[in-house]
Amino acid sequence: MPHDFMPGLAGVPAAKSAISDVDGERGILEYRGIRIEDLCAKSSFLETASLLLSGRLPTQHELVHFVGDITHHRRIKFKIVDLLKCLPEQGHPMDALQAAVAALGMFYPGRNVKDIDNNYWSAVRLIAKLPTIIAAHARIRRGDDAIPPRDDLDFCQNFLYMLSDHVPERIASDTLDVCLVLHAEHTMNASTFTGLVTASTLADPYTVVASSIGTLKGPLHGGANEEVVVMLREIGTPGKVRPYIENKLKAKQKLMGFGHRVYKVKDPRAVILQGLCGRLFKECGSSQLYDVAIEVERVAAELLGEKKIYPNVDFYSGILYDKLGIEVDCFTPMFAISRVAGWMAHWFEQLRENKLFRPDQIYSGEHNRPYVPIERR
Numbered sequence: 082m083p084h085d086f087m088p089g090l091a092g093v094p095a096a097k098s099a100i101s102d103v104d105g106e107r108g109i110l111e112y113r114g115i116r117i118e119d120l121c122a123k124s125s126f127l128e129t130a131s132l133l134l135s136g137r138l139p140t141q142h143e144l145v146h147f148v149g150d151i152t153h154h155r156r157i158k159f160k161i162v163d164l165l166k167c168l169p170e171q172g173h174p175m176d177a178l179q180a181a182v183a184a185l186g187m188f189y190p191g192r193n194v195k196d197i198d199n200n201y202w203s204a205v206r207l208i209a210k211l212p213t214i215i216a217a218h219a220r221i222r223r224g225d226d227a228i229p230p231r232d233d234l235d236f237c238q239n240f241l242y243m244l245s246d247h248v249p250e251r252i253a254s255d256t257l258d259v260c261l262v263l264h265a266e267h268t269m270n271a272s273t274f275t276g277l278v279t280a281s282t283l284a285d286p287y288t289v290v291a292s293s294i295g296t297l298k299g300p301l302h303g304g305a306n307e308e309v310v311v312m313l314r315e316i317g318t319p320g321k322v323r324p325y326i327e328n329k330l331k332a333k334q335k336l337m338g339f340g341h342r343v344y345k346v347k348d349p350r351a352v353i354l355q356g357l358c359g360r361l362f363k364e365c366g367s368s369q370l371y372d373v374a375i376e377v378e379r380v381a382a383e384l385l386g387e388k389k390i391y392p393n394v395d396f397y398s399g400i401l402y403d404k405l406g407i408e409v410d411c412f413t414p415m416f417a418i419s420r421v422a423g424w425m426a427h428w429f430e431q432l433r434e435n436k437l438f439r440p441d442q443i444y445s446g447e448h449n450r451p452y453v454p455i456e457r458r
Contacts, residue, residue: 086443091342095274095438100133100426101266105343110350112266113137121353126261127151127236130208130422133266134201134429147205148236154202154209155230155239157181158188162217162227170222174414175298177218178211179291185210186287194283194432203286204425211421212236215414216243237261240418245406253405256361260401263350263394264416266423268343272296272303276424278438280431293424294417303416306399309338310370310409313400318369319376326380338396339381347391354397361404370400 087093102111110117113132120129124138131139131147139147161181168177191203217227220243228243237254241247267273276293280286297303316325329336341348362371378392385391402412 095269096277096431098268098427098430099136100423100430101268103268103343105341105345108344108346108349108352110267117263117349118353121259121262124262125236126258126265126419126422127208129262129265133422133426134204150202150205151209151236152230152232154206155213155232157185157210157213157217161185161188161214162221165214165218165221165227168218168222172222173298174215174218174411175294175304175417178214178414178417179294179298181214181218182207182211182287182294183291186285186291189287191285191287194280194285200286200429200432204429207286207290207421207425211414211418212240213243215411215418216240219244219408219411241405249405250365252361252364256357256401257405259353259357260398260415261419263353264398264419266420266426270302271299272420273424273427277427277431280428281435281438283435286425286428289428290421290424293420297417297420298413303413303420305337305393306395306402306412306416307409309395310399310403310412312337313370313373313377316373316377319372322373322376323380326377326384330384336377336381336385336390338399339385339392340390341393344391344393345389348393350394351392351396354394354401355392358397358400358404361401365404368400368404370403374400 100113102114103109112120112129113136115132115138120132124132127148128139128144131144161184164181164184165177168180185206189203189206190199193199213230220227228246230239230243234242234248235254237257238249241249241254241257272293275296276289279289279292300308316322326336358371358374362368374397378396381390381392398415399409399412402415403409407415
């Protein structure tokens, strides 16, 4: 019987992995040993996805082949579109995404997880089809027709095109591509752990990803970027930032987009996103949200700096998505578009030496209680 209890399994290793690593003290994030700064500056999302899945950077031929596979599998069955049409317009896009991904498993064979070739195609389909599902739902709930993907557009251009019916400016698609690289993987987070638990039962990959999506939805995980934009809009103007933060701290309430369980310095992904914001807003015009965000970080650094509470990845990502014309409740689905690459990499790794996750518990209830007949209760 275990005697140690760690709420939330904080600091308890649950698996060994060669996929990514975080040094929270120095603010370092690596995918397969490569610094995130290098990947954002030199790679693309699909090349990074290939790196995560295979363990190494692809050759030119391998990358062309992988991109071609993704492009070929972007389309979704008309019955998936019909499913999205049946969902309530006011429903959250993460719920629609979870339902559609679970339904994908009914159209594609993925149950034989010992078939390595089939597993590759499952990963390709999921990476390829999530953007199409999200864009289709975003349009359908507004009363518009879903726009089919275009094979002549790259991954991010195509997504923004399916969302808006306009081919985006290059700076918009390039900015989104870096965002996807940043969000693709982050060690043993809550959604990855959920996916691994599901995978350990040898469930099909669509069920694995659907379970991860359910966890990602929570405001303490992927849903936090939505809360940041809600907060910035609630503040309204830079002049109202200080009293807002002071009131939050006085009430001992969390400042959304700040703090991280792992990082003791500023999240390296937040540093990169802040730079992306600077370039995007300089070229495309600033916004009130961005101006408020800059002041929030300045005041927070003054009031929270000695506590080592810094902006995390959620703080700037929502501002970027808002500038790209993406609706607030679609921010977390954007996270899923990217993180599915990491989930699938962990799925591959889990299957190599699979062991069912079956943790123990510490029972804190009573023993030997008598059953009381209903007439005496």
